[in-house]
Amino acid sequence: MPRPGQVKSSGERLSDRIALGVLTRVFPPGVVDEVIAECGRREQRSRLLPAR
Structure with a gap:
């Protein structure tokens, strides 16, 4: 709302x-x-820090 x-x-x-x-x-x-896990979507690459 403006x-x-x-x-x-x-x-x-x-x-x-x-x-x-x-x-x-x-x-x-x-x-x-939890929602991402239920949808079956995760990061494709493992990195030092999580995507979020």
Whole structure:
């Protein structure tokens, strides 16, 4: 929802409007990992740090 005085652009993405902290509170990493595992999708390469 635009703040007073702001005009919402039709080409704007949700990610342009919402903070990463809000997303991590709503979707904690453990929940995201469970959903990815249920879908059968994992990282294709092993790296020192996880993709997230």
